[in-house]
Amino acid sequence: GDSVTQMEGPVTLSEEAFLTINCTYTATGYPSLFWYVQYPGEGLQLLLKATKADDKGSNKGFEATYRKETTSFHLEKGSVQVSDSAVYFCALGGDGGATNKLIFGTGTLLAVQP
Amino acid sequence: KAGVTQTPRYLIKTRGQQVTLSCSPISGHRSVSWYQQTPGQGLQFLFEYFSETQRNKGNFPGRFSGRQFSNSRSEMNVSTLELGDSALYLCASSLEIGGYTFGSGTRLTVV
Numbered sequence: 001g002d003s004v005t006q007m008e009g010p011v012t013l014s015e016e017a018f019l020t021i022n023c024t025y026t027a028t029g030y031p032s033l034f035w036y037v038q039y040p041g042e043g044l045q046l047l048l049k050a051t052k053a054d055d056k057g058s059n060k061g062f063e064a065t066y067r068k069e070t071t072s073f074h075l076e077k078g079s080v081q082v083s084d085s086a087v088y089f090c091a092l093g094g095d096g097g098a099t100n101k102l103i104f105g106t107g108t109l110l111a112v113q114p
Numbered sequence: 115k116a117g118v119t120q121t122p123r124y125l126i127k128t129r130g131q132q133v134t135l136s137c138s139p140i141s142g143h144r145s146v147s148w149y150q151q152t153p154g155q156g157l158q159f160l161f162e163y164f165s166e167t168q169r170n171k172g173n174f175p176g177r178f179s180g181r182q183f184s185n186s187r188s189e190m191n192v193s194t195l196e197l198g199d200s201a202l203y204l205c206a207s208s209l210e211i212g213g214y215t216f217g218s219g220t221r222l223t224v225v
Contacts, residue, residue: 034214036216042218042219043118043120043204043216043217043218043219044204044206044216045216046214046215046216089157093214100145100147100162100164100169100170100206100208100214101147101159101162101170101172102147102149102157102159102206102214103159104156104157105156106156107156107157
């Protein structure tokens with residue numbers, strides 16, 4: 001079945017460092033890909049999405065490109081801030097079928113130190 | 115506009131009891147999905163409702179059920195609670211495929 005694999009955390013960085021969180025997927029069909037962020041004690045917030053191959057999603061300095069050839073959707077940010085500390089989830093879903101089911105990766109905890 | 119509202123935020127129940135959680139989607143959104151989040155299993159899909167019909171169901175026992183009302187509000191029910199049902203239950207609403215907005219969740223603790 002469809003699945004998402006994320007790099008294990010925690011990822012600990014100093015402020016202004018470059019961030020990469022790896023995400024690869026297995027899917028039949030042509031799913032959309034998402035990155036969600038979860039701050040302590042809160043629900044999930046959509047960070048960015050891409051709906052087809054070669055699309056680049058971007059938001060708040062974060063970027064991810066939908067790479068069909070490598071089945072990847074790696075999250076990047078050029079300069080992280082302490083406020084970016086959170087858990088990041090990669091997800092796939094919405095493959096054009098009649099369902100809104102999302103399949104999530106295990107999440108990656110990011111800790112940014114001042 | 116108002117986001118997805120889940121009530122209650124926190125809940126403590128005893129093993130064997132049942133519980134009902136509520137989700138009010140964003141106005142106009144007709145799709146409501148439920149997810150369970152635990153440290154061990156991560157985020158797992160429970161079910162999705164669209165226009166009062168269950169459109170998809172995850173791999174959970176029959177103790178987990180849900181429904182959606184004509185105003186798109188949704189409830190999920192868990193009967194005969196077990197310790198392992200302790201989790202954060204998240205609801206997401208969508209206007210169309212791929213546009214998911216999550217609520218803050220209901221933290222259920224079973225003792």
